[in-house]
Amino acid sequence: MKNALITAATKGIGRAVSIAFAKQGINLSICSRNAEDLSNFKKELQDINPQITVITSVTDCSKRDELKYFAAFTEKKLGFVDIIVNNVGMYKHVTILNDSEDSFQKQIDTNLLPAYELYRFFGKSMVSVGKGHIFNICSVAAINPVVEAGVYSVTKYALLGLNKVMRLEMQGHGVKVTAVIPGSTLTDSWNGIEVDKNTMVLPEDVASAIVNILNMSAGANVDEVVIKPAPGQI
Template sequence: MKTALITGATKGMGRAISLSLAHEGYHVIACARKQDDLLRLEKEIQEVNAGVKVYLRSCDFADPEQVRSLCVWLEREVEQVDVLINNVGLFVPGHFLDEDENALRQHMQVNVFAPHALSRTVTKSMKARSEGYVFTISSVAAREAVPSAASYSVTKSALAGLTNVIREELKQHGVKVTEIVPGSTLTSSWDGTTVPASEFILPEDIAKAVVSVLSMSEGANVDKIVVRPRRGQI
């Protein structure tokens, strides 16, 4: 059985991916900020598939020291990660001229620096084994700048670039890399909206995309998958 590491695992797309991979028989290393949420996810995973192992690791990805601690733990304690899902993300709306002066730095830490550090840590052993898979959960904002989410757009563009670099460096070593590019997805960032759920992408749609990619033949690599709401962005 293979092991998947999911960041931001307890909510939205991360939760859906965690449950879907557990259903497929993957052991799950779930990382998120709140221990209570992790324990709740562990119970949900065990209800989906009692035969998989669940490892919980609390980490505030906005804190560089906690990210470093997670990387050290992975290198020392985790024998093998077969699939890395760089899902954790920060979204704080704000226009370029109006947002807080620290907004870009804060977004960079969560949306770029954290997946950069985790990918460097995990892919070293993937390269040595000549196998493994890295997913980054990007956004359509990486390609179509959203003025009301300035720093978010900038950092998702950087994440897309990071994904391309990882893919190009590791493809000759048998490591596959896919960028998942969702549009408006019904997660907690849309709490309070009056838009019907039927107009959104659902977190389960993104989970299905990940499972589908993982089921492809050894020789196939999906560079990116773009998923948009049927009527366009909300």
């Protein structure tokens, strides 16, 4: 059985990927900032597939010490981690000039730091055995910046850049790295805004793409996958 670590797993894309992985028979290490959400979701995942191991950790991924604890906890409990899904992120709809003083650091710590630190933690063990797959959940804002979400766009550009470096660093060692680049996706980021789900990407669409990529042959790597709403961005 393969082992996967997924950040911010109880909602949105992280939740959909966790469910899809459970159906694939993949053991899971998941985190969230909310203990009750984690407990309830663990039970749901084990109901979906009683054969898998599910471990949980209450973790604020924007805090380096908590993130490193989650990584070490995962390795201790599950052993080798085959799959990492860097899903945690925050979206702030504000221009750079009108943003708060602490916004830049907070979004760097949430949208970029976790992928960097988890790569540093697990990368060498993946190289040593010549396998593994890292998925970085980016955004179309990393391709076409959203000026009304200035710092968010900058951090997602940085995450896509990190993904490119990781992929080149790993490609000679049998380790795959994929940037998943969704457009307008129906997650909690849209809470309070009236939207039509039939005009949006669903978290399950992203999860389906990840599972299909994961199940490709050993010789195939999807560098980047862009998933946009069929009618265009909202």
